Amino acid sequence: MLGRNACKTSAFSFLAEQMWGPLCSRPVRPERWCSQQSCAHRTSNNTIGGGPLENHYRLKQFHFHWGAANEWGSEHAVDDHAYPAELHLVHWNSVKYQNYKEAVMGENGLAVIGVFLKLGAHHQTLQRLVDILPEIKHKDARAAVGPFDPSSLLPACRDYWTYPGSLTTPPLTESVTWIIQKEPVEVAPGQ
Numbered sequence: 001m002l003g004r005n006a007c008k009t010s011a012f013s014f015l016a017e018q019m020w021g022p023l024c025s026r027p028v029r030p031e032r033w034c035s036q037q038s039c040a041h042r043t044s045n046n047t048i049g050g051g052p053l054e055n056h057y058r059l060k061q062f063h064f065h066w067g068a069a070n071e072w073g074s075e076h077a078v079d080d081h082a083y084p085a086e087l088h089l090v091h092w093n094s095v096k097y098q099n100y101k102e103a104v105m106g107e108n109g110l111a112v113i114g115v116f117l118k119l120g121a122h123h124q125t126l127q128r129l130v131d132i133l134p135e136i137k138h139k140d141a142r143a144a145v146g147p148f149d150p151s152s153l154l155p156a157c158r159d160y161w162t163y164p165g166s167l168t169t170p171p172l173t174e175s176v177t178w179i180i181q182k183e184p185v186e187v188a189p190g191q
């Protein structure tokens with residue numbers, strides 16, 4: 001059973017556990033990448049579709065949620081068990097909307113893939129992101145990472161839970177299709 005971390009929101013009211021089969025993910029390596037804010041490069045064609053998604057959604061940005069304590073950093077919880085951290089890959093509906101701003105406010109505008117992180121083995125792709133974090137000192141700063149495939153951040157097993165919901169941060173619009181990967185990926189404690 002999947003739930004939202006009660007410390008952060010009690011708005012979680014609906015869950016449909018459904019097996020849609022693996023998403024078709026068609027990553028094309030972007031020229032460069034940025035950690036926090038927008039990265040709407042025209043050349044970047046990272047899209048997802050299939051499963052619960054009627055249209056293709058384009059990757060906009062990704063970010064991490066983590067807590068001060070190792071046990072309780074993820075935004076979602078499974079059987080009341082939270083993970084140390086959670087990665088969000090934010091995609092927008094580039095078929096239905098002109099741009100990300102419109103998609104945020106609109107119906108079926110966003111699709112967010114959530115990946116739980118648990119402590120374990122060293123994760124090489126993740127380490128490349130951690131390495132560039134010191135370069136990102138301002139909210140809108142960007143940093144070059146070089147080519148990398150965001151699908152390498154996903155777990156080997158692509159089973160997931162999905163439910164329609166809202167953004168967990170303002171503007172909190174009900175525009176999001178959540179896709180939560182069941183299997184966590186491992187990161188080293190130092191990462």
Ligand SMILES: [Zn+2]
Pocket residue numbers: 063065088168
């Ligand atoms: Zn998030």
